[in-house]
Amino acid sequence: MRSLKRRVAARDNGCCYVCGREADEGETYDLEHKRPVSQGGATRDLDNLGLICQACHEVKSRVEAAEGNRRRVQRQRSTRG
Numbered sequence: 001m002r003s004l005k006r007r008v009a010a011r012d013n014g015c016c017y018v019c020g021r022e023a024d025e026g027e028t029y030d031l032e033h034k035r036p037v038s039q040g041g042a043t044r045d046l047d048n049l050g051l052i053c054q055a056c057h058e059v060k061s062r063v064e065a066a067e068g069n070r071r072r073v074q075r076q077r078s079t080r081g
């Protein structure tokens, strides 16, 4: 079976979809859902997948965690009325 990651890498020429940087030799990029699965993103749709470098992945994870926290806080506020 051809892996999704290889198909995405071939499509994007092995570049990070966020910053467009090409992987250095020996560097591996992660396969990332552009739209998080938790927000309705497709899991195996090539259109929703991209390669992401470590630096961008870290930033994205932090942003998503912060957004998750914000949503939780808003929910708590709205239930308190």
Ligand SMILES: [Zn+2]
Pocket (backbone or CB within 6 Å): 016, 017, 018, 019, 020, 021, 052, 053, 054, 055, 056, 057
């Ligand atoms: Zn990047």
